[in-house]
Amino acid sequence: MLETILYEKKDRIAVITLHRPKKLNALSYRMGEELREVLKAIEQDPDIRVVLLWGNETLFGAGADLTEKQNQPQTAFEGHAYARRLHALCSAFESLPKPVIAAIGGYALGGSLELALSCDIRIASEEAKIGLPEVNIGSLPGAGGTQRLPRLIGKAASKELLFTGDKISGQRAFEIGLVNRIAPDGKLFETAMELAQQLSEKAPLSIAMAKTAVNTGTQLSLEDGLEYEAKCFGMVLSTEDRKEGAAAFVEKRAPVFLGR
Numbered sequence: 157m158l159e160t161i162l163y164e165k166k167d168r169i170a171v172i173t174l175h176r177p178k179k180l181n182a183l184s185y186r187m188g189e190e191l192r193e194v195l196k197a198i199e200q201d202p203d204i205r206v207v208l209l210w211g212n213e214t215l216f217g218a219g220a221d222l223t224e225k226q227n228q229p230q231t232a233f234e235g236h237a238y239a240r241r242l243h244a245l246c247s248a249f250e251s252l253p254k255p256v257i258a259a260i261g262g263y264a265l266g267g268s269l270e271l272a273l274s275c276d277i278r279i280a281s282e283e284a285k286i287g288l289p290e291v292n293i294g295s296l297p298g299a300g301g302t303q304r305l306p307r308l309i310g311k312a313a314s315k316e317l318l319f320t321g322d323k324i325s326g327q328r329a330f331e332i333g334l335v336n337r338i339a340p341d342g343k344l345f346e347t348a349m350e351l352a353q354q355l356s357e358k359a360p361l362s363i364a365m366a367k368t369a370v371n372t373g374t375q376l377s378l379e380d381g382l383e384y385e386a387k388c389f390g391m392v393l394s395t396e397d398r399k400e401g402a403a404a405f406v407e408k409r410a411p412v413f414l415g416r
């Protein structure tokens with residue numbers, strides 16, 4: 157039974173809601189386990205094409221739940237193990253062969269922001285408060301923030317956020333490339349669902365291959381990345397969906413993709 161998140165399917169879209177209102181959606185050990193459990197189910201469900209992760213219109217998450225013993229490592233060894241557990245959670249989102257949209261309303265701080273950074277696309281409300289404040293308590297991001305953020309917005313902008321611990325608005329996050337889109341006031345979920353619906357109508361194997369081509373290829377040299385892209389292209393070329401897409405184009409109709 158899920159206690160810290162809500163999970164529902166809306167057509168071909170899986171909606172995961174972070175739901176610890178009394179703890180400001182703080183990332184607990186139980187929440188991490190439940191998120192990984194749900195992701196496994198999503199990966200095995202061929203009916204699901206897109207994942208939407210959010211909290212609510214005014215809160216995404218306040219970071220790690222520092223009141224939990226599991227989130228209070230005391231030694232270097234414990235800290236390393238704790239960080240690797242968080243890495244595994246974020247990597248589960250990053251490696252999921254389906255697009256993941258993070259809808260950020262209100263506060264998205266620390267580990268909660270790092271969770272959003274592992275998603276493919278981020279949409280934020282204009283007045284969202286986004287930051288990695290770990291320096292303020294003598295720590296540093298341990299769920300991938302020092303690695304994913306620079307790959308997203310560059311080293312200089314990342315160092316400013318990491319060194320100051322400042323919170324920036326959704327609008328500022330959009331300006332520096334941390335989020336993809338800004339949602340109108342009060343329409344965060346609606347905006348994210350519109351994009352999710354759009355993606356759900358695309359060829360799922362094409363999206364899966366594009367996702368792995370970007371995620372893997374950007375860690376390689378350009379030459380090796382191009383070779384990896386060629387392999388992904390070859391795999392997609394032989395699918396039924398690709399043939400359906402070509403036929404639909406010739407026949408001037410909307411394609412019906414089956415994920416095969």
